[in-house]
Amino acid sequence: xxxxxxxxxxxxxxxxxxxxxNFVDLRDAGDPVELAWNYSQxxxxxxxxxxxxxxxxxxxxxxxxxxxxxxxxxxxxxxGGGINEIADADxxxxxxxxxxxxxxxxxxxxxxxxxxARAFGVQFVVIAVDTRVIGDKNIVHLNGGRLPxxxxxxxxxxxAESRGAGEILxxxxxxxxxxxxxxxxxxxxxxxTVNIPVIASxxxxxxxxxxxxxxxxxxxAALAASVFHYGEILIPDLKSVLRENNIxxxx
Amino acid sequence: xxxxxxxxxxxxxxxxxxxERLGIAYGMVNTEADFEQFDRYIIPGVGxxxxxxxxxxxTGLVPKIKSLNKPTLGICVGMQLLTSHSEEGDANLxxxxxxxxxxxxxxxxxKVPHTxxxxxxxxxxxxxxxxxxxxxxxxxxxxxxxxxxxxxxLSSTSYINKFSASIWHGNFYGVQFHPEKxxxxxxxxxxxxxxx
Numbered sequence: 225x226x227x228x229x230x231x232x233x234x235x236x237x238x239x240x241x242x243x244x245x246n247f248v249d250l251r252d253a254g255d256p257v258e259l260a261w262n263y264s265q266x267x268x269x270x271x272x273x274x275x276x277x278x279x280x281x282x283x284x285x286x287x288x289x290x291x292x293x294x295x296x297x298x299x300x301x302x303x304g305g306g307i308n309e310i311a312d313a314d315x316x317x318x319x320x321x322x323x324x325x326x327x328x329x330x331x332x333x334x335x336x337x338x339x340x341a342r343a344f345g346v347q348f349v350v351i352a353v354d355t356r357v358i359g360d361k362n363i364v365h366l367n368g369g370r371l372p373x374x375x376x377x378x379x380x381x382x383x384a385e386s387r388g389a390g391e392i393l394x395x396x397x398x399x400x401x402x403x404x405x406x407x408x409x410x411x412x413x414x415x416x417t418v419n420i421p422v423i424a425s426x427x428x429x430x431x432x433x434x435x436x437x438x439x440x441x442x443x444x445a446a447l448a449a450s451v452f453h454y455g456e457i458l459i460p461d462l463k464s465v466l467r468e469n470n471i472x473x474x475x
Numbered sequence: 476x477x478x479x480x481x482x483x484x485x486x487x488x489x490x491x492x493x494x495e496r497l498g499i500a501y502g503m504v505n506t507e508a509d510f511e512q513f514d515r516y517i518i519p520g521v522g523x524x525x526x527x528x529x530x531x532x533x534t535g536l537v538p539k540i541k542s543l544n545k546p547t548l549g550i551c552v553g554m555q556l557l558t559s560h561s562e563e564g565d566a567n568l569x570x571x572x573x574x575x576x577x578x579x580x581x582x583x584x585x586k587v588p589h590t591x592x593x594x595x596x597x598x599x600x601x602x603x604x605x606x607x608x609x610x611x612x613x614x615x616x617x618x619x620x621x622x623x624x625x626x627x628x629l630s631s632t633s634y635i636n637k638f639s640a641s642i643w644h645g646n647f648y649g650v651q652f653h654p655e656k657x658x659x660x661x662x663x664x665x666x667x668x669x670x671x
Binding site for chain 2: 227294322344391421445
């Protein structure tokens with residue numbers, strides 16, 4: 225059976241791993257390549273790197289990071305952050321990235337999804353969606369959840385799939401950093417609607433939260449950062465509990 | 476030493492990185508004369524099978540590839556090229572295996588592409604899978620699959636239907652998954668291939 229994936233997420237700035245609580249107040253959690261290697265040894269199924277470097281040198285630093293990771297890591301990984309055009313994606317593909325994750329650039333220019341899918345195949349294109357509830361609606365947000373858009377989350381995800389997204393990385397900004405569990409209601413709705421893999425993100429605080437998200441929503445993967453970085457959840461322990469709950473995982 | 480056949484279909488950084496980590500020597504095959512330098516070959520490939528076949532034909536290497544008698548491993552789309560035909564682009568391929576590459580048809584209960592770690596079960600004894608337990612997980616990303624065939628399927632995986640996770644005929648091998656991204660067992664498979 226196809227295994228449910230466990231994905232540690234590494235936020236990277238200027239070549240170092242950071243993780244914010246609700247994306248503010250960043251803390252340093254180490255060297256990304258060393259951390260990535262450790263996760264691959266522990267049994268992580270995949271890794272996501274979000275580069276939040278904001279300098280003009282960013283493409284060069286991302287390419288160097290991707291090459292360093294691809295040289296040392298034997299599992300797939302996705303790189304995201306500031307990818308705005310085909311040339312960015314091409315450079316990262318050639319450096320060994322398996323997938324790229326696009327967020328703001330796709331919202332601002334949805335045709336970018338079509339272009340990327342045509343150029344590199346749908347399997348290369350992950351659309352990251354940050355969502356926050358306003359009133360009674362889930363609204364797509366940009367800039368780490370600070371900037372609301374006009375788009376309703378489910379509508380945007382359906383559009384992204386139709387344009388060529390190969391996977392959806394859905395982060396609930398209301399849950400992110402709370403350690404109170406994933407947004408299982410929204411995740412189930414999205415997972416039941418689309419026919420591409422969905423990665424749940426935002427809110428992981430305990431092993432039970434992972435059991436809940438897989439059992440209640442049937443998403444393909446669950447992503448978390450700080451619970452892994454600070455050793456609050458160890459991946460082998462997490463996987464053995466998932467297995468005890470009859471959730472298929474890679475041993 | 477492994478010769479990687481270059482024809483412009485996809486990047487090979489991850490594959491060469493894996494071979495370097497394992498200490499397996501490799502070089503590039505760009506012309507017919509290059510084949511002589513190597514004792515085995517890998518045909519890589521990602522993307523569209525029909526487009527990949529067009530690129531391969533443009534290199535002029537097709538007759539040479541079909542005549543190879545040293546161990547040759549196709550990976551992902553590189554494996555699909557070994558079959559007779561793909562529904563992707565309705566393309567005729569190398570026909571080293573008289574079986575077809577078909578599109579997954581899902582009623583919506585399965586997602587396509589088949590993405591992630593799935594279990595691989597050997598159907599035959601072969602050194603390619605030495606020291607790899609039955610049911611080990613390998614990393615797949617594909618929308619087209621090679622039909623299951625009693626004669627040619629070396630190992631199988633089930634997703635929507637049972638299909639060929641790997642194929643074997645004489646000196647030709649193919650794997651649908653990505654050994655370079657499949658953790659320790661993927662590395663074991665690459666090492667096994669380097670020793671066949």
